[in-house]
Amino acid sequence: MEPELSVIVPVLDEEKFLEATLASIKDQNTNKEFELIVSDNGSTDGSLEIAKKYADRVVQCEERGIGPARNFGALNASESSKFFVFIDADTHIPGYYLSFIYEMFRANPDIVAFSTGFEFSERSDQIRLAEGVANNYFLMRDRIRSATLPGFNTAVRRDAYFKCGGYTNVLLEDVDFSRRITKLGTVKFFRHIKVMNSSRRLEVMGLLGTLYYYAQLDLGWELNSTFIDKITKRLGIADLREYIGIRK
Numbered sequence: 001m002e003p004e005l006s007v008i009v010p011v012l013d014e015e016k017f018l019e020a021t022l023a024s025i026k027d028q029n030t031n032k033e034f035e036l037i038v039s040d041n042g043s044t045d046g047s048l049e050i051a052k053k054y055a056d057r058v059v060q061c062e063e064r065g066i067g068p069a070r071n072f073g074a075l076n077a078s079e080s081s082k083f084f085v086f087i088d089a090d091t092h093i094p095g096y097y098l099s100f101i102y103e104m105f106r107a108n109p110d111i112v113a114f115s116t117g118f119e120f121s122e123r124s125d126q127i128r129l130a131e132g133v134a135n136n137y138f139l140m141r142d143r144i145r146s147a148t149l150p151g152f153n154t155a156v157r158r159d160a161y162f163k164c165g166g167y168t169n170v171l172l173e174d175v176d177f178s179r180r181i182t183k184l185g186t187v188k189f190f191r192h193i194k195v196m197n198s199s200r201r202l203e204v205m206g207l208l209g210t211l212y213y214y215a216q217l218d219l220g221w222e223l224n225s226t227f228i229d230k231i232t233k234r235l236g237i238a239d240l241r242e243y244i245g246i247r248k
Contacts, residue, residue, distance in 0.1 A: 003056075005034040005098055006077035006158075007085045010061075010069035012041040014089035015050060017198055022054035024092040030099040035081065039073035041065070047089075066151065067173035071166045077158070084161055088152035090198035091118075100193055101155045112185035113156035115149045116193035135191055142189040146182045150174055153195050160184045 007025050011018060025036050038051040038058045051058045061072035070086050077084065083105055087093060097116075105111060117135050120127045141148045149156075151167070151174035164180040167173050181187055 001033055001035070002080035003033045003035040003078050004081060005032060005083045005085055005102060006037055006074070006081040007034060007087060007098070008037045008039060008070060008073035008077070009055075009087050009089055010039050010041060010066050010073065011043055011047050011051060011089050012064075012069070013043045013045045013047060015043075015046040017090035018047055018050045019054075021087065021089055021092055022050065024094075025087065026054050027095060028093075028098045029095040030102070032098065032102050034085075034098055035078055037073045037076060039069045039076075041069045063169065065169040065173075067167040067169045067177075070151065071168070074158075074161060074166055082158050084156050084158055086151060086154045086156075086167075087195075088197075091152045092196040093153075094193075094195070097193070097195070104190075105155070105157065108186070110186045111188055112160040113149055113154065113181045114188040114190060115147065115154050116189070116195060117191035118150075118153060118195050118197050121196055121198050138189045139191050147178070147187045147189040148175060149178045149181070149187065149189075151177070152197060156181065 009018075009021065009025070014021075022036065022038070028034070035056040036054060038055040039061050040048060040051065040058060041061050041064055048058065057076060059072060059076045061069045063072075073086075074084050083101065085098065085101060104114065115138070117138070118131070120131050138148060138150065154174070154177075160181060164177070164184055167177050170176050178187065
């Protein structure tokens with residue numbers, strides 16, 4: 001098999017969500033060859049056993065952090081792969097998702113990376129409001145400047161990924177990556193295509209925390225992410241790494 005797409009899932013103790021995520025990836029309705037890579041960041045629960053049931057390759061990333069985990073998965077992708085698709089361990093993708101990605105890149109050679117809309121698995125009024133805030137933020141970014149790519153759902157051309165330096169180990173690593181990849185070509189956000197996320201982050205952050213996070217995304221466009229990281233620690237602000245995936 002010579003895959004044209006590599007789907008990369010960073011994992012750290014995700015046994016509660018991982019199986020459903022990997023199943024949604026393996027159950028894609030596409031005639032394009034793809035591979036599924038799980039980049040484990042030191043799981044001590046049952047994540048590895050689940051990953052081995054579904055993944056074409058399970059790799060062990062020793063450097064802790066969601067940026068390094070995603071990047072290590074990319075470094076271990078097949079040479080034949082032209083496109084990287086980064087999906088978080090609690091994100092389910094629709095059956096047409098990989099076909100959409102492939103055709104979008106094929107039809108739009110100027111696009112180097114893009115992301116899509118999302119909805120939360122829980123449907124309370126507060127969660128639906130936060131979902132609307134988040135999707136509108138990403139759409140606004142796409143229209144007035146350049147899209148911010150949420151790391152839980154990002155597709156990127158392989159050559160552009162490595163040329164811009166890939167994901168790194170900084171706070172708001174998705175903003176940092178978005179800023180660098182934008183310099184290489186068009187970056188887009190397609191709201192009409194939606195993946196489904198667990199609402200666990202919102203349940204931890206609350207609505208105000210969600211708004212605070214997206215305000216930091218805007219700040220992240222203007223300042224170096226490592227600078228934000230230092231200021232966050234100095235001021236004793238809640239560590240957002242805990243809210244948005246593998247941040248330890």
